Amino acid sequence: MSAADTTTAKMPPPRQSPPPGGGSGSPQGPRRKRTGGAATPWALLAPCLLILVLVLGYPMIRLVTLSFQKFGQAQLWGFQDPESVGFDNFSAILGDSQFWQVVVRTIIFAAGSVIFTMVVGMLIALLQQRVSGWVKTLINIALVASWGMPIIVATTVFKWLFDSDYGIFNALLSKLPGVDMVGHNWFASGPQGLAVIMLLVVWGAVPFVVITLSAGLTQVPKEMEEAARLDGAGAWGVFRFVTLPILKPIIVMLTTLSVIWDMGVFPQVFVMRNGHPEDEFQLLTTYSYDRAFQVNDYAQGSAIALITVILLLGVVAVYMRQMLKIGEVE
Amino acid sequence: MITADSGRRKSKLGWNVIGLLVFLVAGFPVYWMVNTAFKPAKDAIDPDPSLFPTGFTLDNFKRALDIADFWGPVGRSLIVSLVVVVIGIIVGMLAALAISRFAFRGRKIVIVGILAVQMVPLVAMIIPVFLLLNDLDQYDKLSGLIITYLTFILPFTVWTLRGFIVNIPKELEEAAQVDGCTRTGAFVRVVFPLLAPGMVATSVYAFIQAWNEYLYALMLMSQKHMTATVWLGNFTTKHGTEYAPMMAGSTMMAVPIVVLFLFVQRKMAAGLTAGAVKG
Numbered sequence: 001m002s003a004a005d006t007t008t009a010k011m012p013p014p015r016q017s018p019p020p021g022g023g024s025g026s027p028q029g030p031r032r033k034r035t036g037g038a039a040t041p042w043a044l045l046a047p048c049l050l051i052l053v054l055v056l057g058y059p060m061i062r063l064v065t066l067s068f069q070k071f072g073q074a075q076l077w078g079f080q081d082p083e084s085v086g087f088d089n090f091s092a093i094l095g096d097s098q099f100w101q102v103v104v105r106t107i108i109f110a111a112g113s114v115i116f117t118m119v120v121g122m123l124i125a126l127l128q129q130r131v132s133g134w135v136k137t138l139i140n141i142a143l144v145a146s147w148g149m150p151i152i153v154a155t156t157v158f159k160w161l162f163d164s165d166y167g168i169f170n171a172l173l174s175k176l177p178g179v180d181m182v183g184h185n186w187f188a189s190g191p192q193g194l195a196v197i198m199l200l201v202v203w204g205a206v207p208f209v210v211i212t213l214s215a216g217l218t219q220v221p222k223e224m225e226e227a228a229r230l231d232g233a234g235a236w237g238v239f240r241f242v243t244l245p246i247l248k249p250i251i252v253m254l255t256t257l258s259v260i261w262d263m264g265v266f267p268q269v270f271v272m273r274n275g276h277p278e279d280e281f282q283l284l285t286t287y288s289y290d291r292a293f294q295v296n297d298y299a300q301g302s303a304i305a306l307i308t309v310i311l312l313l314g315v316v317a318v319y320m321r322q323m324l325k326i327g328e329v330e
Numbered sequence: 331m332i333t334a335d336s337g338r339r340k341s342k343l344g345w346n347v348i349g350l351l352v353f354l355v356a357g358f359p360v361y362w363m364v365n366t367a368f369k370p371a372k373d374a375i376d377p378d379p380s381l382f383p384t385g386f387t388l389d390n391f392k393r394a395l396d397i398a399d400f401w402g403p404v405g406r407s408l409i410v411s412l413v414v415v416v417i418g419i420i421v422g423m424l425a426a427l428a429i430s431r432f433a434f435r436g437r438k439i440v441i442v443g444i445l446a447v448q449m450v451p452l453v454a455m456i457i458p459v460f461l462l463l464n465d466l467d468q469y470d471k472l473s474g475l476i477i478t479y480l481t482f483i484l485p486f487t488v489w490t491l492r493g494f495i496v497n498i499p500k501e502l503e504e505a506a507q508v509d510g511c512t513r514t515g516a517f518v519r520v521v522f523p524l525l526a527p528g529m530v531a532t533s534v535y536a537f538i539q540a541w542n543e544y545l546y547a548l549m550l551m552s553q554k555h556m557t558a559t560v561w562l563g564n565f566t567t568k569h570g571t572e573y574a575p576m577m578a579g580s581t582m583m584a585v586p587i588v589v590l591f592l593f594v595q596r597k598m599a600a601g602l603t604a605g606a607v608k609g
Contacts, residue, residue: 038434038435040428040432041428041429041432041434041437042428042434044424044425044427044428044432045424045425045428045429045440047421047424047425048421048422048424048425048444048484048488049425049440051417051421051477051480051484052443052444052447052481052484052485054477055459055462055477055478055480055481056447056450056455056481058458058462059455059458059459059461059462060450060455060458062458062461062462063454063455063457063458066457066458066461076461076464124352127345127348127349127352128349130342130345130349131342131345131346131348131349132342132346132349135345135346135349135350135353136349138349138350138353139349139352139353139356141353141357142352142353142356142357142360143356144588144591144592144595145357145360145588146356146357146359146360147591147595148538148584148587148588148590148591148592148595149359149360149584149587149588150541150542150559150583150584150587151542151544152542152544152559152562152583153363153562153580153583153584154359156562156565156576156577156580157359157360157362157363157577157580158359159571160362160363160366160573160576160577161359161362163573165375165377166374166375166376166377166379166573168362168379168381171377171378171379182377203356203359206356207356211595260449260451263451264451264452264453264454266451266452266453266545267544267545270545271544271563274566275563285451285453285454288453288454288457289453289456292456292457293549298457298461301457302457302458305451305453305454305455305456305457306454308451308453308454309450309451309454312449312451316446316449319445319449320442320445320446324438324441324442
């Protein structure tokens with residue numbers, strides 16, 4: 001309703017009421033767009049919606065129903081019918097202290113990754129404006145290479161960089177005076193191992209942030225910066241009061257996207273731990289996977305996945321508002 | 331004037347040094363992958379590795395190709411990705427047209443729906459998708475993998491193509507219509523040519539996403555029908571990891587993708603952020 005109103009209102013006025021008898025077929029086109037064309041957009045959307053409903057809508061409903069059922073191996077092979085168990089799965093999960101540790105760990109991990117990604121990304125984007133052209137090109141090459149790197153490849157490479165015996169990272173650290181990291185196993189402890197994984201996530205995520213922010217920075221009017229500087233603002237002042245407000249929509253978008261992606265980190269942990277993350281490495285995603293496919297409790301796994309989705313909803317709401325605003329500007 | 335200029339140059343030198351550091355740190359993992367890939371295997375497992383290339387060999391690549399069938403998984407990945415892209419682009423473009431060029435009741439709901447879909451983490455869906463494919467007898471089949479990939483490729487193509495279409499002024503289309511084109515004619519003759527570069531970029535990007543997907547490929551395909559990303563896991567066995575061939579395998583996986591990516595990345599950044607700045 002309101003979408004139709006706003007879009008119609010934004011059409012250039014002359015087009016809405018073309019002078020009668022202008023061109024032969026002209027009055028029809030715009031008018032059809034405005035009023036009678038309701039069938040056309042739905043026809044265009046039909047294939048897309050059909051596919052999404054079939055391959056996404058159904059599983060989504062199944063995810064919800066599953067989490068209220070008892071569904072293990074017997075039900076998977078059809079020996080037993082799944083029976084409804086109400087909130088049993090949820091109360092079992094919420095009463096499990098390990099689950100809460102996983103939740104806290106996931107939130108810390110995601111928050112850390114997002115903050116690092118955004119801060120480092122912003123610093124590099126600002127740096128890009130100050131370096132010479134050839135340095136900029138070099139940085140861009142490195143960024144694009146790391147951005148385009150498949151996650152699995154990147155994870156494999158980081159595993160190699162941080163290998164306890166032959167990893168270059170330990171060797172380089174040990175070159176520092178007073179540091180002996182030879183043979184140090186980064187994955188012996190959860191926090192250290194997750195720090196390495198966070199580094200991997202940030203390394204992979206920064207390029208998108210830098211390139212998007214750089215595109216945004218070119219939109220900041222030079223005159224405004226100039227004016228702020230004349231008014232006595234320092235570099236920080238210009239950034240805080242001119243650059244940041246203009247970039248705000250991009251920053252909101254990037255941050256929410258990062259939260260969504262970093263809450264969903266899976267292959268990085270899974271592959272880094274050879275498919276069997278230890279208790280100290282479990283994040284909500286791997287924990288749900290573990291419950292479903294290792295313990296063969298698909299219902300509990302689904303319940304955990306559902307809780308993850310609900311946790312994300314808050315963030316998504318912010319993102320949606322932003323995207324809708326964008327959708328309306330058209 | 332001269333002093334100000336030299337001062338500026340000096341400060342630029344400082345920024346350049348920091349910039350070079352960023353380049354080194356960001357590029358190092360890639361460098362180390364390639365460096366290890368071409369190193370003699372003996373030098374790769376040196377507790378005190380040399381930072382610079384120590385000889386050149388292709389043995390690691392030979393070993394990587396020997397460890398498990400390489401071309402089978404690559405072929406499967408290629409089929410899956412190409413089919414997904416073709417369906418995703420055609421279906422996605424129709425939908426993008428609808429939400430960017432038509433005002434209709436329910437438009438907002440459709441936009442929210444498509445965006446919401448993008449937000450659902452793949453991992454959350456893996457259990458029901460696994461059960462669904464199991465029921466439909468599509469488990470361990472390329473067609474099953476293709477339909478599941480559409481769940482994340484379609485929302486992406488719709489939203490990105492929308493970004494590209496929005497950047498083409500409506501007035502061009504309307505001018506063509508004034509000149510006697512039909513709505514469809516105006517689209518085919520005016521919008522489509524302008525949209526082509528955006529479509530190529532979107533296709534390439536979608537291809538890369540499908541090619542890189544790991545979780546569904548791992549869960550929905552048996553070892554016999556694995557795809558390229560899962561193939562990389564073959565280097566880790568109970569007896570340890572063969573790192574030098576693994577880096578050779580990683581290089582083979584990464585280089586074509588990174589090169590493809592290089593061509594479209596500039597265009598993609600523009601498409602992905604279209605409107606974000608204006609908003």
